Amino acid sequence: MGSNLLRRGTPWLRTTAVAAATAMLVAACGGGSKQNSAAEAEDKGPLVIASWGAYFSAATKKNLVEPFTKETGIQVQIVDAPGKYVANLQSQQKAGKMQWDLLDSTSGPDAYILADQKLVEPLPADLKKQFESVLSKGSVVDFGFTFSNLGYVIACRTDKVKECPPDAKSFFDKSIPGRRQSVATSPLINLSMAEMASGVSPKDLKTHEINLDRAFAKLKEIKPEMKVWWQSGDQMEQAYRNGEVEMGIAYSGRAFSLNDKGTPMKVVWTDGIYNPGFWQVVKGSQHTKAAFKFLEWVANHPEAQAGWAKDTGYSVPNPKAFDYMADDLKTKQVDWPANREQLASLNYEWYVKNQAEVNKRWQEFLRG
Template identity: 30%
Template sequence: MSEQVSRKLPRRRVSRRSVLQSSAALLSAPLVAKATAAFGQEKLAGTGEVIVCSYGGSFTEKLRKYVYDPFTKATGIRIVDVTSDLATPVIKAMHEAGRIDWDLAFVNPLDAGYLELRQAGAFMPIDYSLWDDEALKGAPESTRFTDVVVAFQNANLLVYDERAFPKGGPKSWADFWNIKEFPGPRGLGANGLVGVVFALLADGVPYKKLWRLTDDEFDRALKKLHEIKPHITKWWVAGGEPIQLLINREYALTNAFDGRALAAIKQGVPIRMVWDGAAISDNYWTVLKGGPNSANAQKFIAFVNRAQMAAAFTQATGYPGPNQNQLKYLPADLTPLISINPDNAAKTVRLDTAWLAAKRADGKANADYLGERWLAWRAR
């Protein structure tokens, strides 16, 4: 999530691992799907192991208890953990060396090197024939690619302190810019991409016309951001900062990551998430071509995308996988707080990762160009 949304856009200096494991550590214990041979189904049964690269810490600990161990019990295939904050540089090194030591890895489509790896054929086609009907129907086609599949999605959204607005808080990014009706210190992340998105939404750009950004639209976003800049008391960098600053009452409202906010709410922190205009980005499962246990890796992906296991993944990590059929297995108090809830999903904006990674006429990726302009604006 990875919570990273760009390669070179300004962002926090905290590891992706720490962001994810912090959220996972605070969630209530999920229900473990009954792992039996029947649940694993004969076509997923096997022997040996599968080597999975994850983020470590409590994120992986929760996955082991609520996803990995049930997979082993149901199929007979062991999970071997390896950890890496950013998998793509390691995958690239293995690919160039011609020796692939992992089977599965989380990757973010905006990580440096991801496109090159995909174009070089480093990822195997996903074997959707192993998926059960509930998984295929529950995971939208837009999340199921030929050679990658969405593992989980994260949202960057407006969050506010309920104590600061006892009569009702902001409901949109336009409200975030409305200093008169919603006074108080504000925060924004140092990541320029989502700031641009929020500014354009606040300025009235319809969701469907947001992408793909022209230079004029970027100028418009910076002009709008200039209005709110004097009211930003801190441009936060680390993923845990905005929630802590809300708790300390140093912010009245800010943007923050959904997993962080969800974990705090589950602990009784008086904050509220606003889904209108939340920016959604994806993290993928990849099966590495040439890995030692590719067949077992395919079985694991089929297993983790089953509705019950998808629900366990969401409860363990705080970040939902794409299978919407998991909603019927989640606690009633959790479903209003996650991005795949249909009511929330209808209000979100998905980052156009293909456009962000695409090259401009000058040879720069759109994401890099936006990052450079953002840095120049912040420095003024």
């Protein structure tokens, strides 16, 4: 019976194999000629963007990708790889073929790791200059510009706590009662918070070299009060909603949206941490030109950015985008000047240099 099936299957298999081989040949030739003419003709993609999935990818598709394709004719495909950009790009590099062209909102530490490992393209000088002229101060770096910016802030359920800790120092103070939570996946956020609790000024954090012994000692002190170490924004929201915790370190946007959905929340901007995401172009992608064209389009369309911010709750780098936002929305954005000035920036360069030790000690602290 088995052999029968196989025999019957053979001609079909052979046809498919021939067809596949032909297709591959055609594709190879096509690819070759495209590359040859890339210098003269325009790069028409198609582009592949890695994004965060669900409503996030949907917002990118609706507000950025669709109008871009309509205007330029460049096709764009979105793949979902939430939080897994570095691991994926490393394995794509190992396999010798980069499958993605663009990264939508790479998280801060990962963005610097990718730049350090030369997995992303630096911005061409003229483009960088142009971005600096339209985007807010500090949002353009050598390897891209910020997007999907959010704050890690102290947030409390106002119906559960008498007093929400007004700063990092009180959040780490055990004598202030309250079941707490914090983020499990980012050692840098936790260590930076602990350093602010030990008296490091939020203004200095960007260049401050974290004192690991002191920071971990501070974290150990508060660990018994940390009832949840969240792995995802959904889990964090759920822990507030079902009363598992009363206060914690949360994404600012999610804390506000919890409040809008009926869980009374207070957000403390003081000692919060500004956590940018970054648009990046993958090094060795087949459509670098079109990819940069996409970045240029995004940077110069504040209205599209505002629409994106409205759909996701995350902040965007073009200051003109605020002109297209309702007051209620813009005052909740981390890039809104009054908020931005209260937020600390992280020392990513230090983290990239010391990540092996930091990560190891973090894992021992969290899991051990």
